[in-house]
Amino acid sequence: MKSDIVLAGVGGQGILSIAATIGMAAVDKDLHLKQAEVHGMSQRGGDVQSHLRVSSNPIASDLIPKGKADIILSVEPMESLRYLPYLSKSGWLVTNTTPFVNIPNYPEMEVVMAKIAEQPNHIAIDADKIASEVATKRSSNIVMLGAASPFIDIEFSALEEGLRKIFGRKGDAVVESNISALRAGRAATEEILASRN
């Protein structure tokens, strides 16, 4: 198997928790993994991205080449478009629809959403709303992981196990809340896919 994922968002939105969860699952399944993160200045509200590569074969580069990503997983709608050159023709763009507006010139939402809808393979869900309903708003990143999970070639139970390990130190309540968020995100995507068939 091979999943090359570009994680996108804004500094502080929790894309590294998504990466850590997939990473934990990959290590448990004895898969190879490389995950390039952004630390430092950009974490102060700038655009951030992480290249996450999981494969049953050894991985050469920490960075995904352009046109090779299987998934763009974005926790913010405009940011999902920033990495389009990386998405393969058959890849999936999976994004949250709640914007993170910390700049004065954020584009019109309709224009952003229209551009996302142009992608042949896209899933756009309101992860903040879903997170507020099933867990807490902070878990919208994990909702997005759930939403992308049907396209990641790792068993869903392994992702749940990953969450248990990542959030275990914070107690059962936090773990269960995140697992609810994960499941709700997956259900949202499955519903969209079913409606399109």
Added chain:
Amino acid sequence: MQKLLLLGDEAIAQGAIDAGLSGVYAYPGTPSTEITEYIQDSKIAKERNIHSKWSSNEKTAMESALGMAYAGKRAMTCMKHVGLNVAADAFINAAITGVNGGFVVVAADDPSMHSSQNEQDSRVYGKFAMIPILEPVNQQEAYDMTYAAFEMSEKFNVPVMIRITTRLAHSRAGVVRKPLLDEKTVCLPKDPTQFVLLPSIARRNYKKLIETRPDLEKISMESPYNTYTDASDRSLGIIACGIAHNYLMENFQDKALNHPVLKLSQYPMPRKDIERMVNECDKILVLEDGYPVIEELLKGYQEAGTPVIGRLDGTLPRDGELNPNIVAAALGLPIEEGDVVPDLLVGRPPAMCKGCGHIDAYKALNIALESYGPGRVFADIGCYTLGALPPYNAVNSCVDMGASITMAKGAADAGLVPAVAVIGDSTFTHSGMTGLLDAVNEGTPITVIVSDNYTTGMTGGQDSQALGHLEQIIEGIGVDPEHIRVFKPTAANLDEMVNIIKEEFDYQGVSVIIPRRQCIQTLRNKSLVLKVKELGL
């Protein structure tokens, strides 16, 4: 053995711990910070009481680590590339003293300047100091090389440099550990004069250092990290240094690479491998994530011999980080790029956090400066450098750690009124104190704003060496206590802040203004909040 999922930085840290490290000394700096943080959090390091507290700057860190190596124990110092400039005096001379316990220097470079002012290549420093340089291609090599570096240092009586770049520092992958070694015990150098660099002794030591060259070249030839892979198409040979090798191989995952490749991860360069490629190939492509160090060495200035291509002739971009696509383009391989980035995309530059005290300080400063005009504020390295961006447009320089105070001094000497410096508490104790002394000794009319947030904010909230005694330090340097003004930067205090700043602009001597409020990113750090409370701040 269970694989650990580690950042390149963390792999270095774990490798050092497992090699019997007794102390790490460092000042935070992206992308090197996580090395020391990992050791601070390590269970083994705590049990062994491995030193891991932050130093005031890279020079004090380098010297402390050298002192530990003098005492026979294994020591490491870690810094970002520009930190090595600060520590350069100690670094170059540590190659002349040699070591007793193993001494490892980690330099984390930042090509593309993700979080830096330049993209200097630390391999130049390693060569300058004439010491071995190890440049891992992945996290496992980062671990293995660090693990072995201490023994190499002891065997050849030199510090050993580990050079990484941001991409490896901040990329995670599985790492398999080796057995945990015991720490060394205290033992003095056999020769009591070894570390006394009086000219007569330094000359002797330097000759010894020169004499290690053939040995160091020999171990580079024998190194498992330098590999020569021959292939049929010798119209081109490829030298791939460090992480550049990954980008090369990424392009050949599903097809054969028919050109000879020298993977280069240990320096000095393996001379025979280089000679072989020069003799057997028609042309050589050099891939380096950083400066064209090897390319320039091979190319020379006479344009004779085997043609060398890379960053200098435009085959690769002259600056910036490499990636698989840049390497593909250099090799003439097609790139299957996805859709273009739509025009609607706008940039999202980093910014100071909502509610940050620096913002309130800048608002007051901008108002106080209105009657003087722009161009009078010298800033420094930290979150407050972001005050250069709109909507604040509050600062006019950011050069190196501590330069705010000294540049303001020079500008004041030139007649600029007022000359203002903006520096953080941690940057002040890193490199601002000595410049302040210069200004005090001359009574230079400057206004220094030490924006105090109790932490080293930009790198993630590490300890500030100024915490709890900032005013005492400033007073001790000789600033008149009447002109050390402390206030809490909040919207409600705006008028008071503006008045204080204006009053100090009028003072014909050194003023230090301290807007003081805890970094909002650290408010969840319970131990810091408690400490601040205990100190009555």
